[in-house]
Amino acid sequence: MTRARLVLALWLAALVACAAIVAETRISTDLSAFLPRSPSPAQQVLVDQVREGAVSRLLLLALHGAPADALGTLSRNLATQLEREPALASVNNGADTALDVERDFLWRRRYVLSPDVVPARFTASGLHDALMRDQELLTSGLAPLLKRTLPGDPTGEMLTIIDAFQGETPPHSRNGLWFSPDDSRALLMVETRAAGFDIDAQQQALARIDDALDAARQETLGAAAARLLVTGPGVFAVHTRATTQQDAERLSLIAAVLIAGLLLAVYRSPRLLALGLLPVLCGALSGFAAVSLRFGFVHGITLGFGITLMGESADYAIYLFAQTAPATTPAATLARIWPTLLLGALTSVAGFSAMVFSSFSGFAQLGLFSITGLLVALAATRWLLPALLPQGFAAVEARLFARLPLMLMRHARRLRLPVLALLLAAAALIAWHRGGFWQEDLSSLSPIPAQDQQLDHALRHDIGAPDVRYLVIATAASEEAALEASERVSARLRALTDDKLIAGFDAPDRYLPSEAAQRARQAALPDDPTLSQRLQEALVGLAFRANLFAPFLADVATARQASPIQRSDVPPRLALKLSSLLFERGDWTAVLPLRGVADPQRVAQGIAGLGEAGTVFVDLKAESDRLLQDYQREAVLLALVGSLVILVLLAIGLRSPMRVLLVVTPLAAAVLLTVALLTAGGGKLSIFNLVGLLLIVAVGSNYCLFFERQRRQAGEAERTLASLVLANLCTVIGFGVLSFSRIPVLHDIGLTVAAGTLLSLFLGAMLSASGGMPAPADAADADASHRPAP
């Protein structure tokens, strides 16, 4: 008794410690743990950038559902409201693209910003060519744009700079405001002050935007019906957190009610129910504590996954309660079923271990959580429950549950043929499956709902900023070196643009040239007397009025003396852009997104031709396809290794190839049927489904082990079967409820395991029972003598 008390005291202490850890734990819903993580540094940089960089602060707003004129007025009024909003750094609806500060900066620093500033341009003949062109431009349609700048900029540096900034076409606008090409949506771009991963701040910003819309709607005639769509990393983060929270809370509540209700109906004793759920509680607490200790936080999705533990770890107590024969003690039952329980638990642990080794980082949490939870729940059942069970504990009456498997077992021989036919049909279905087995889209793994992804895509298309597919990435040890690398790439890309291989590109050196380049451009500018003499020579034979170019001489003289542009000199909007193209992450990285790539292969060759180790041409689509293939290969490998480990465990535990075969056959059949079900009608498998298949083996083996251990005594057989069905039901409820989650990882695993374990129970009953069917239960005898005490 003292030993039992000691166990209890230690247990309580451990529980309190776990609770303390869990209470201190930060719950995170940060997407990145469950975003597909990239193995290549190039793409890792991009993922991180999307999470933390300037891009993460941009929100795209679309007003729709009212006549275009009303939407236009609403867009203006909303912009006015939003500009007063301190949570937002900038608001743009197309009305004010004058960008005076930016234009002024570009104008003042044009002689160090323009890549065309080279000595040859400022010789007499270079100037003459430029002036000839100017004279032509003055008669052209561009004249109104150039007139004001011509006296200060006869070599056209500003035009070079502006041209480089310009995309193929500006966003479509209607009466000066951004609209979708069909005029059905008015578009606005908003930049939040908070970073995209600051979900609370993003949520507040979104709420403020809604408030501003309400206010703007009241000021706008005929806009009552107008609706607002918002997309951007901040929206994704907020939505995903909400979804995760809702799913974790709602689904675990549903699962808890279902499981507790089922157990209460069977146990008919709140006390037994509480005791039965005790291992679950211990398991969950220690699982979360372990995750918290290992990772420093618990992800919301892991919380959701906790539901499955509820279903699984309840099994151990069920086996104990339902298999304790009348007139025996729980301790005796435990001693009897312990080898099977332990082996079952170990196979489960082997399955979840595979997740721990996955490079899909979120999996590691799920795996660690389940392993810890299962082992602790098992230990609680083994050492805690016997001490807590009431004196004279009698078996739980659950024979009702044994009927179906008993029937299946009785008819096992006759059922074998239909089962075989079913399996053959499943195999045929899989063999003739068309269009590939695998999800081909990396985004299908993302916790961001497909609907949100589609909206984002549509709005980006509207504003003429479709997702970038091709880019060049240059990494270097310092900011200056990264800029110099960017300049070399830019030079090559300009040549590729001239060859029409790409339509255009963006580059960090456009906003901030390297100091070396700035100095070289300054050095290309002649001193004042030289320049004015060359200008005089260049003007001969042209019609320009005398002294027209005095501002040019003055500006060049200033530019020669000016100190180089520092990063802090770049005005806000350009700086925002720059920060997304040039950043430090260990090394310095320059990103050059390409537009309108006509021939990716030749562009790749052109970039490779630079012969720079740190510079790579990236095709994001190919990269993400490769990433998905890597995940799939890894998932297949993990599933195979996991299955192999389980097989070895079974071989050690059962010490007989025949027995292993009896346990494994129904599992393989269950997996086959599940795959057929999941892929029926052209369905595709995700890596989550695949991990789910491994878990079918890991979890389903528990039931098959018990079937295989079937005893011939009728009473015990019935009790065992009843406990199996009950335990299985709890597991199916746990995973089944999870299949209603909107988060792919939870949904896919939930669906796969729920279907597979249910199948493995039935198939186990038909295929695993080694000793054939038990003798028919003598109902009268069993009922009369073994009914539990009221």
Place this chain on the structure above:
Amino acid sequence: MTSGSDPALTRRTAVTAALLLWAFPAAQAAPFGLDQLMAELRQVKSATGRFVERKELHMLDKPVEASGTLIYLAPDQMQKITISPSWERLAVRQSTLTIEQEGKTRSFSLADRPEIGAFVESIRSTLAGDLATLERFYTVTLTGDAKDWHLSLVPKERKLQELVKDIRISGSGRSIHTVETEEADSDRSVMRVVEEDIR
């Protein structure tokens, strides 16, 4: 008899007078008006013509000349293709202006570039008979008659006034003959349209 016929005569005279009084002011007010001109111009589905443009620019000592083809397609497409002194195509479609020169294409949003937008919109809206758009940017006055009309466009907004002093468009019937522009910096241009083909 006379007394008997008098009332009838009087009545007839009164009716005639009334009719005349009712009809005459209308006939009197029928002189050529903006609405009529715009309605006429709206009939045009497409128009092409050659143009010769002469510019006097304050930056240059002597005037420069350009010539080429103008194409208008109702309601909102316009192209100005310059052939001499060098090839250039200026195309407007909806709110986007595209300028193509020596294989280099630049696109602008008209609203972003009032310097160009003002000119383009004045000519395009006139061609389209779109008085509402014209009056959004300009104070519009019309002189002359249907056979020889003169439109004067004076910018309403300060921003536009800083660029354009006035634009004068003359024509007869549905065709435009000249567009004269005087900019705020005193640059002037006169564009004559000849050999017009209007459908």
